[in-house]
Amino acid sequence: MVSMIHRFFVPPFSGETVHFSDEQARQMRRVLRMSAGDRVLALDDSGWEYEVELMGEGDGRILQKSRSTIESHHHLTVYVSVIKWDKFEWALQKGTEIGVGRFVPVISRRSFLQKTASIKPKRYERWRRIIIESAEQSHRARLPVLADALMLNDAMEEWASYDFTFMPAVYAKAETVSLRHVEMPQLPQKLALVVGPEGGFTDDEVKNGRIHQAIPVSLGKRVLRAETAVAVASALLLTDF
Numbered sequence: 001m002v003s004m005i006h007r008f009f010v011p012p013f014s015g016e017t018v019h020f021s022d023e024q025a026r027q028m029r030r031v032l033r034m035s036a037g038d039r040v041l042a043l044d045d046s047g048w049e050y051e052v053e054l055m056g057e058g059d060g061r062i063l064q065k066s067r068s069t070i071e072s073h074h075h076l077t078v079y080v081s082v083i084k085w086d087k088f089e090w091a092l093q094k095g096t097e098i099g100v101g102r103f104v105p106v107i108s109r110r111s112f113l114q115k116t117a118s119i120k121p122k123r124y125e126r127w128r129r130i131i132i133e134s135a136e137q138s139h140r141a142r143l144p145v146l147a148d149a150l151m152l153n154d155a156m157e158e159w160a161s162y163d164f165t166f167m168p169a170v171y172a173k174a175e176t177v178s179l180r181h182v183e184m185p186q187l188p189q190k191l192a193l194v195v196g197p198e199g200g201f202t203d204d205e206v207k208n209g210r211i212h213q214a215i216p217v218s219l220g221k222r223v224l225r226a227e228t229a230v231a232v233a234s235a236l237l238l239t240d241f
């Protein structure tokens with residue numbers, strides 16, 4: 001579908017008319033200088049893209065729909081250790097562009113917060129907005145899910161449910177397998193990635209992760225910042241170019 005056309009996520013709808021939020025309608029009018037008759041793409045997080053003709057007052061008429069072809073056939077959940085907010089937001093933004101399907105904030109030993117309740121609803125709202133903007137910008141047809149934060153130990157309970165769970169960890173000795181050399185089956189896989197905070201995972205956390213099916217992997221000889229590790233590892237797992 002045409003790439004210059006502006007994209008907007010909307011709540012699920014039925015029928016031939018799409019309603020945009022007040023904020024979206026304002027953006028179309030004031031920022032994009034659009035008016036009735038102009039076209040946008042509406043996305044309802046179903047994998048479909050709807051070409052819509054604006055009718056004014058924030059409504060649009062569906063002209064045609066088509067199936068998005070850009071979503072990766074693997075599904076990737078990234079467990080991102082809580083790191084300084086600006087870095088965390090960068091990880092959400094880049095992860096969304098790269099194709100991550102779900103983000104789970106996790107609190108590990110060396111995170112700067114130690115309670116999930118310290119992350120306020122306003123913070124989640126801001127993260128959701130960042131994900132939506134980034135998804136629109138990168139032409140996603142599915143919105144990455146943002147889960148509630150978990151303590152690392154609780155997060156581990158989910159790991160056996162993935163086809164593969166990778167835990168990039170930095171070791172003094174380069175004894176771990178490189179994520180680049182992991183052979184991924186061709187069939188769609190349910191994948192998970194677990195990235196540590198600025199100070200890394202503790203040895204116990206890595207040991208415990210292994211018990212919960214996580215495969216420790218290396219991302220190369222150089223030590224990456226946590227947010228860089230999210231982007232690099234996600235890209236390695238979702239390459240479809």
Ligand code: SAH
Nearest residue numbers: 168169195196200201218219223224226229
């Ligand atoms: N200060 C820590 C590094 C933390 S980097 C130390 O020196 O050990 C933050 C996180 O990014 C790590 O917990 C790991 O999950 C990931 N990471 C960064 N570089 C990596 C690499 N070269 N290999 C594997 N994981 C890496």
